[in-house]
Amino acid sequence: MTNFIVKKVAVLGAGVMGAQIAAHCINAKVPVVLFDLPAKEGPKNGIVLRAIENLKKLSPAPLGNKDDAALIQVANYEDNLDLLAGCDLIIEAIAERMDWKHDLYQKVAPHIGPNAIFASNTSGLSITKLAEGFDADLKSRYCGVHFFNPPRYMHLVEIIPTESTRPEISDQLEGFLTTTLGKGVVRAKDTPNFIANRVGVFGILAIVHEAEKFGLSVDVVDDLTGAKLGRAKSGTFRTADVVGLDTMGHVIKTMQDYLPNDPFAAVYKTPAVLAKLVEKGALGQKSGAGFYKKVGKEIQRLDFATGEYVAGGAKAADIIARILKEKDPVKKMKALHDSTNPQGQFLWAIFRDAFHYIAIHLDTVADNARDIDFAMRWGFGWNVGPFETWQASNWLQVANWVKEDIDAGRALCNAPLPAWVFEGPVADKGGVHTAEGSYSAVSNSFVPRSNLAVYDRQPFRAPVIGSGAVDGKTAGTTVFEDESVRVWHSGDDVLIISFKTKMHVIGEGVINGLKLALAEAEKNFKGLVIWHADAAEGGAFSAGADLQSALPAFMQGGVKAVDPIIAELQKTFMSLKYANVPVIAAVAGLALGGGCELALHASKRVASIESYIGLVEVGVGLIPAGGGLKEAAQRAANQANGNDILQFLKVGFTNAATANVSKSALEAKKMGYLKQDDVIVFNPYELLHVAKVEARAMFDAGFRPQLPSLIQVTGRYGWGTIKAQLVNMRDGGFISAHDFKLGEMIAEIVSGGDVDQGSFVSEQWLLDMERKAFLELLNHPKTQERIMGMMQTGKPVRN
Incomplete structure (x- = not known):
């Protein structure tokens, strides 16, 4: 097998599609150069520069992290054609006119490297006719590659080979599109508008x-x-x-x-x-x-x-x-x-x-x-x-x-x-x-299905009705199953737990399942992966704690009855953090509230690019109580490394106080919900494979859990500083009185409470503060209004 590595992509045409294809290459860490005509006035690359500015404004966002727009290299057809020689894949994405495309091809053809793939992102013109005029060698490396709009989010890419396209060209392109850009590839025939x-x-x-x-x-x-x-x-x-x-x-x-x-x-x-x-x-x-x-x-x-x-x-x-x-x-x-x-x-x-x-x-x-x-x-x-x-x-x-x-x-x-x-x-x-x-x-x-090597990375490929293919709900050997979870393996050395609750919310059944799975993994496996069978089909990682299941306990016994439930949740998450085998959270889709906290406590996270992660409890008038704020304090202290912790704490505080959710896994890294060495996967069908590879690699490298350590906090100084800003926001009418209360409670916890600046506290100290604040809020009429409103309408109540 020879590796086909795309070291650089050129996109010809900075229109809506071209610019977004370039943006998605940047998401996937593929260097890209974006070409267009020289501008008639102003800077010569003005057309491309405007297109890149526009990428930052588009919704849904083409870039996983807006700052990465600066990584797109700009070029025009007059001055920069020599850059094409260094590109392994060249995608033409100009307007749908055969004559314009042919004019451009004549200009660029002499500059295309001897092994580069040349492709047109046409949505329906004949690829065979587009290739007319190429020499035999370039013809053999030319095909159609049709992305769907918006390219970051639409799974489909059609590859359209011609009679002259060498089979290995289509195969190499399919491998790159599938793993690196995360696409579902379909081979189409060269007929008008393809499939x-x-x-x-x-x-x-x-x-x-x-x-x-x-x-x-x-x-x-x-x-x-x-x-x-x-x-x-x-x-x-x-x-x-x-x-x-x-x-x-x-x-x-x-x-x-x-x-x-x-x-x-x-x-x-x-x-x-x-x-x-x-x-x-x-x-x-x-x-x-x-x-x-x-x-x-x-x-x-x-x-x-x-x-x-x-x-x-x-x-x-x-x-x-x-x-x-x-x-x-x-x-x-x-x-x-x-x-x-x-x-x-x-x-x-x-x-x-x-x-x-x-x-x-x-x-x-x-x-x-x-x-x-x-x-x-x-x-x-x-x-x-x-x-x-x-x-x-x-x-x-x-x-x-x-x-x-x-x-x-x-x-x-x-x-x-x-x-x-x-x-x-x-x-x-x-x-x-x-x-x-x-x-x-x-x-x-x-x-039969394509047997390209790239599909070995997809344990459960997208099924079609009638094919009898096994899916992640029933495959492998079940160790334990009830209505909340399934604990299973594929006959190898990694154990998997899959949630079965609606939106994979975390209630008593899931907590018990996690404890059982962890005990089994520590005894008989190299690691535990938290992965759900609908991860590739747009399912959630977890929409958080199952508030509804805790309500009867609250109605009957008040906050006293809820206290042990929260304590058990905290204890279970801590046992994952300090497990004796690696615990990998395979995150895709929503990871909100308790779902975010579950991921934070894993040994490592493998996240789909489309991961929307955040602590959203303030939306229902509560604060995170599964260790999310403790993790914010700990991460800030680790980052500060002796400098002023408050500067680093502000990010974690603001994310929780504003219920900020990442719009991609790349943004989640920036927000601190994913660590720098967490892995981002572009094809959701590959999530389980990569998570298992990570678990094995960590175990084989001699995995030991980190040792519990004390956390340095900002104490009264940090709490007071943040509170002063909240007072201004409340008095200026930007936040309600209840938002102020929630913000102040979050500030108190992430600062470590009523202690001196620079004090060291244990993780349990912060967990106890989280739990106490959570229970106090449960009794608050404004919080109860928010919870009922969310349950009735699904929308946050602003009170």
């Missing part, structure tokens, strides 16, 4: 068509086609507004221009309503109006009939919302198919249109059905891909319903379903996904 945009944009056009047919307004359609359907919560029209209606129109036009003989060609006509909006400059979110328009606080919707904006907010009919809640996909699809309600008929119609389309086009757009499902899941935010939905809903039954609609002229075109749908291997197996692989219409066989 995700081809199927996704057809789906949007079909929805517009069927919505008009069944007389449904845009807000109702969005409620029906959003989270209720297991898709992006913005639904269809809201998503189009966010993407930009001009961009939408552009992708549709690619289909019109390049697919004139497609059986669905009539559907590719730009919808009249879209054309009108674009014509009058209503391009969606960026122009302030599209299918929706914000008027003051109100979101109004476009009325198709009049072209005016009217009050929005209409929702799905109750009967349809109930059908969509049905857990059994067979029953759900039958209910939609048989429904007499226009909304039900609309939903059946859009499923039918999608199934019809993917069946007819499977042989031309993708190698196999799995690639279409992953493209839609990772590129359009669907929970379940279209082929998976069809298969789970009873393959042949649904196929016959689709056929009936085609024969009756109810479908969007009269092309029949291909024969493979009804006969041969697919009919025999009841669908396209099987244990041996997913169906390929070209080879009429089931194609």
Whole structure:
């Protein structure tokens, strides 16, 4: 095996996509140079410099740490083409015009190094045509690499090789994109708009068509086609507004221009309503109006009939919302198919249109059905891909319903379903996904998953329905399981504990599970990893302590009854900190409150880039009581190393007092929730592998827990200094009286309380202070208001 190491990337084009791809390379510590045209006035690299400034303002943030914008090297095509020679990967991301791309290629081709991969981030132009004019050598190193917007957050990248692309080029690129940039890679064929945009944009056009047919307004359609359907919560029209209606129109036009003989060609006509909006400059979110328009606080919707904006907010009919809640996909699809309600008929119609389309086009757009499902899941935010939905809903039954609609002229075109749908291997197996692989219409066989070495790092790869793949919920050997946790291993030397509670909240069951797992790990394993089976699918690490489970104890016995619960939580976290084998927290998603404290007490953290970590207790009128403030005091003392501790303490205090949550693992390092030697993983499917590697390495290097030591604190001086600032904030009306109380309590604890500056205190001293303050607050009416408010509305109460 030869290592393919990308030492430097060049991105050509500093538009929205180019700049964000460059930003994500920087997130992943890959040096990057960003090119654009020389500016006509001002500094020559002005266009790129403006684009980099803009990266700091975009939301969601393209950079995990805004300060890293300075690490992007700036360049222009006139002065800096010599920089290309040092780049291993060059990604072109300029506007979607074949002639412009060709002009640029002529300029850059002579400067590209002999082993560099050259790729275009086009969203739909022919890669084969783009490569025209290259010599054979460069052609063999050229392909399409299509990122989805926003590139940091969207999991999908499509690789589009041409007939000339050397296979190892695609393989090397797939390895880099998967591990270094954390992406889910799908290989697409070189057809217009590739896989995700081809199927996704057809789906949007079909929805517009069927919505008009069944007389449904845009807000109702969005409620029906959003989270209720297991898709992006913005639904269809809201998503189009966010993407930009001009961009939408552009992708549709690619289909019109390049697919004139497609059986669905009539559907590719730009919808009249879209054309009108674009014509009058209503391009969606960026122009302030599209299918929706914000008027003051109100979101109004476009009325198709009049072209005016009217009050929005209409929702799905109750009967349809109930059908969509049905857990059994067979029953759900039958209910939609048989429904007499226009909304039900609309939903059946859009499923039918999608199934019809993917069946007819499977042989031309993708190698196999799995690639279409992953493209839609990772590129359009669907929970379940279209082929998976069809298969789970009873393959042949649904196929016959689709056929009936085609024969009756109810479908969007009269092309029949291909024969493979009804006969041969697919009919025999009841669908396209099987244990041996997913169906390929070209080879009429089931194609297994890619066996590239990079996938050895994913113990549980993204599954497809019907493939029978084991997942992290059931795999391996279970040592112990109840309704709160599963303690298990994969037949190797690392024990894993996975929480099963909702949002992985920490209650009595989880505490008992942690104690049991730690005892088992110390006896029989090299380490313990805290990892949850939905880590790669957007699950939380832990949303914190399970307040609801502690409420009955509080109602019956008041704070006295809660005291031992908090003491037990503290004791368990301390036992993890001083465990005799390494304890690794594999953090992904939310790690809030007690979840953050759990991670802080592990021997080491392995965190997904998308980790949102913070002590948020003040939101419910409480203070952290699982050792989070003790850790802030200890970390500040360690950092100060004899200097003024207060300067270092301010960060920990402010984070807790303002319930500040990191927007990435990179920011969590800056905030002190992750240590400098904690590991950041870009692909959430690799989290468990890396965590186990870390645990073994620490054990094999002779792991010993740190020895407990006293903590130097700032005492009355630190407490008083912070309190003086809080008084100003309260008197200036910036914080409420209760916020002031919480802030003062946090200041008292992180300063070590009523002791002299420079005193040394034990960890237990600080834990006792945390617990006492927490219990005092539980009795406070303002805190009780906040807790009840949060439980009823899910939003913090400001009182």
